[in-house]
Amino acid sequence: MGLDMVGPVIMGHGSAEQKAFYLPRILAAEDRWCQGYSEPGSGSDLSSLQTRAVADGDDYIINGTKIWTTYAQYANRMFCLVRTAAEGKPQAGISFVLLEMDSPGITVEPIISMSGNHDINQVSLDDVRVPRSNLVGAENDGWSVAKNLLEFERGGRAWGARLRGAFAGLRELAEARGLAREIFGRRLAALEVEIRAVEITEQRVIAELQHTGRMGSASSLLKLTAGDALQAITECSVEVIGVHAAPHQPEARAWGSNLAPIGRADELVVMGSYLDLRARSIAGGSNEVQRNIMAKLVLGM
Numbered sequence: 001m002g003l004d005m006v007g008p009v010i011m012g013h014g015s016a017e018q019k020a021f022y023l024p025r026i027l028a029a030e031d032r033w034c035q036g037y038s039e040p041g042s043g044s045d046l047s048s049l050q051t052r053a054v055a056d057g058d059d060y061i062i063n064g065t066k067i068w069t070t071y072a073q074y075a076n077r078m079f080c081l082v083r084t085a086a087e088g089k090p091q092a093g094i095s096f097v098l099l100e101m102d103s104p105g106i107t108v109e110p111i112i113s114m115s116g117n118h119d120i121n122q123v124s125l126d127d128v129r130v131p132r133s134n135l136v137g138a139e140n141d142g143w144s145v146a147k148n149l150l151e152f153e154r155g156g157r158a159w160g161a162r163l164r165g166a167f168a169g170l171r172e173l174a175e176a177r178g179l180a181r182e183i184f185g186r187r188l189a190a191l192e193v194e195i196r197a198v199e200i201t202e203q204r205v206i207a208e209l210q211h212t213g214r215m216g217s218a219s220s221l222l223k224l225t226a227g228d229a230l231q232a233i234t235e236c237s238v239e240v241i242g243v244h245a246a247p248h249q250p251e252a253r254a255w256g257s258n259l260a261p262i263g264r265a266d267e268l269v270v271m272g273s274y275l276d277l278r279a280r281s282i283a284g285g286s287n288e289v290q291r292n293i294m295a296k297l298v299l300g301m
Contacts, residue, residue, distance in 0.1 A: 096146060
């Protein structure tokens with residue numbers, strides 16, 4: 001999240017002091033970042049967020065709750081959307097701030113997904129003091145900063161490489177069971193065509209970024225098509241391993257475990273990946289929102 005998301009935003013909207021401090025740390029992997037966007041009741045409608053930041057001298061005092069916060073249990077920094085004004089359009093009163101996760105008043109509570117994995121969390125902020133110098137961009141203009149970051153979240157994730165890796169795992173599963181040609185050959189070929197289409201789209205997005213400095217609405221297309229392809233790969237993987245997708249074995253797939261799995265070791269993570277990636281239709285903005293963006297900005301509807 002440092003390289004893919006907040007780093008580019010600090011480059012585009014941060015102060016000289018913020019660039020000098022954060023960018024070298026991001027490149028050196030000295031910080032782990034998490035994203036404070038979604039809230040209970042404010043997911044796809046992000047402009048309805050209620051976490052408040054009230055100015056108090058040189059600080060903001062922040063109160064609110066963030067949810068679905070990926071890897072907050074490991075992060076030492078968060079980039080966060082807060083409400084600094086209640087008047088006018090909801091988008092007009094939002095600001096973008098950077099905070100340290102060891103600040104007094106921050107509590108991280110785990111959310112265990114239905115796969116049994118702990119990737120996401122609920123983060124409570126109770127009277128958390130953040131220096132006003134940690135504001136990125138202008139106060140009450142955080143919506144512009146947030147939209148810029150979402151372009152990188154949706155389109156800057158090296159989707160082609162990620163899909164190629166997932167597809168290689170699927171092909172290995174199928175070939176080890178003699179299914180790559182007999183049963184799943186046509187589906188594998190269709191998936192490879194989809195991956196190639198994503199790779200070409202990703203190159204278009206990179207070209208747009210080099211030309212204009214922005215990824216633009218094509219990032220929504222990339223997020224949508226890449227997410228669909230990832231879900232299709234994991235769905236096919238579940239079908240390949242058949243009945244061995246059913247046993248729930250979180251202990252056997254834990255690091256350092258010496259428990260003998262039911263079935264083969266390469267089957268252990270298949271169902272967990274399938275279940276976790278169901279959220280790809282929502283994460284980073286729901287597929288319906290992406291289609292609306294493309295309809296408006298690409299097709300002019």
